[in-house]
Amino acid sequence: MKSPQTAVSSFHKKIPRRIASTHVLACISLALLATACGKKNEDASASSVAPVMTATTASQAAVASTPAPSAPAAASDDKLQDYIACYNQLDRNAHRSIARYRSWVKDMDAGPSGKEMVVYGLYKIDVADIAKCKTSFAQAVKGTPGKLDAAATAYIDSLAELGALVADADVYYSRDNYKDDAFAKGKKLHAPLAASIKNFEEKSNIFSEEIEVENDKILDAEMQQLEKNEGRQLPYLQMALMSKAKHLIRLIGEEKFDAAAAAKILADYESVTDEAITYVKKNSESAGSGWSSLERATEDYRKAAKERVRRIRDKVAYSxxxxxxxxxxxxxxVEGSQEKVTKAYNELIEASNHMHR
Incomplete structure (x- = not known):
C-alpha cells in the first residue's frame, strides 16, 4: 500500500487528498526494509511517492552500503504502508459519497424534506475493500497498539459502519424507491447516516494526522541519509520537492491561512522543483520515462498554488x-479554490508514483 483537505463551499470542511508514502523510496534508495521490494510491495506502492532510480554506480553503492534495519523497524514500516494504502484507497471515495449526499440534502440536521427538485443519492463505497482493510488492520494492531494503531482501528470501524449505511441508502436512491414511499425510508435513514458521517469525518481527520506524523519521521530521516550518501541527485530532489509540496498543501488546503507563511513555503517548493528540472536537463539519462509527466504535474501544482495564495493574500471574494x-x-x-489546488496536488502524487510503475 502506499503513498493529503478543506472546502470553500458549504458541502464539506475537508477536501480529501492523498498521503505520500516512503515505501518505494526505501526499497530504491536506502534499503529501509530488510528485504527487497517484492510483488506485495509493488502492488502496495501504486499510490506512493516514488523517486527515479538512477543507474549510477554511486547510487548502487549507497544502497549496498546501507545496513538493513531491524525486524521490528521493518515491520513497523510495513504496517504504516498498509495504513496509508487503505487510507488512500478508501478515504477519497467515502468523502465523495458524503459530498454527493450533502449536495442535494440542503439541511443535514433535518434531512431530506421530500420536496427536493433533484435527488442524487450517494456514491457507492466498496464494502469489500473496507472489509479487507479491516482484516489487515486487525493484524497490524496486535501487540501493544500505539496512537496510530488506535486511530486506524477507530477509522476503519467508522468507515465500515458508514459503508453499510451507504450501501442501503444507495439501493434505495438508485432504484428511485423514494418515489414510491414519499421519502419515508429516506427520512428514516438520514439520522443514522448523518451521525455516521460526522463520526467518520472526525476519525478520518485523526487517522490522517497520525499517519502524517509517522510518515514524516521516515521521510525526513531518509532524505537526510540519501543526500548524505548520494548528494542532490534526482532521487533526493524528487523526494524533496514532494516533501515541500506536502507541507504547502497542508497550509493552503485550509479555508483560511497565513498568506505570507504560504508564500515562503511556496518559494521553497519552487526552488527545489526548479533545481530538479535543471538537474534533469543536464542529466537526462537519470530520468525515467515518467519524468515529463511529473514535470508537468509540478508546474500545474505550482500554478494552482500561486492562484490559491494570491486569492487569500489579496482577499479576492468568489463571484x-x-x-x-x-x-x-x-x-x-475555480481559480484559487481549495478544490483546484488539492486536485493538482493529488495529480502530482500520481505522476510521481508513475515514475516507477
Whole structure:
C-alpha cells in the first residue's frame, strides 16, 4: 500500500487528498526494509511517492552500503504502508459519497424534506475493500497498539459502519424507491447516516494526522541519509520537492491561512522543483520515462498554488458564478479554490508514483 483537505463551499470542511508514502523510496534508495521490494510491495506502492532510480554506480553503492534495519523497524514500516494504502484507497471515495449526499440534502440536521427538485443519492463505497482493510488492520494492531494503531482501528470501524449505511441508502436512491414511499425510508435513514458521517469525518481527520506524523519521521530521516550518501541527485530532489509540496498543501488546503507563511513555503517548493528540472536537463539519462509527466504535474501544482495564495493574500471574494461552481465535481475549475489546488496536488502524487510503475 502506499503513498493529503478543506472546502470553500458549504458541502464539506475537508477536501480529501492523498498521503505520500516512503515505501518505494526505501526499497530504491536506502534499503529501509530488510528485504527487497517484492510483488506485495509493488502492488502496495501504486499510490506512493516514488523517486527515479538512477543507474549510477554511486547510487548502487549507497544502497549496498546501507545496513538493513531491524525486524521490528521493518515491520513497523510495513504496517504504516498498509495504513496509508487503505487510507488512500478508501478515504477519497467515502468523502465523495458524503459530498454527493450533502449536495442535494440542503439541511443535514433535518434531512431530506421530500420536496427536493433533484435527488442524487450517494456514491457507492466498496464494502469489500473496507472489509479487507479491516482484516489487515486487525493484524497490524496486535501487540501493544500505539496512537496510530488506535486511530486506524477507530477509522476503519467508522468507515465500515458508514459503508453499510451507504450501501442501503444507495439501493434505495438508485432504484428511485423514494418515489414510491414519499421519502419515508429516506427520512428514516438520514439520522443514522448523518451521525455516521460526522463520526467518520472526525476519525478520518485523526487517522490522517497520525499517519502524517509517522510518515514524516521516515521521510525526513531518509532524505537526510540519501543526500548524505548520494548528494542532490534526482532521487533526493524528487523526494524533496514532494516533501515541500506536502507541507504547502497542508497550509493552503485550509479555508483560511497565513498568506505570507504560504508564500515562503511556496518559494521553497519552487526552488527545489526548479533545481530538479535543471538537474534533469543536464542529466537526462537519470530520468525515467515518467519524468515529463511529473514535470508537468509540478508546474500545474505550482500554478494552482500561486492562484490559491494570491486569492487569500489579496482577499479576492468568489463571484456568484464561482460560488455556484464550488461543489464536488466542479470546484476544481475555480481559480484559487481549495478544490483546484488539492486536485493538482493529488495529480502530482500520481505522476510521481508513475515514475516507477
Amino acid at each position: 456568484e458564478g464561482e460560488k455556484m461552481m464550488l461543489k464536488p465535481g466542479s470546484g476544481w475549475m
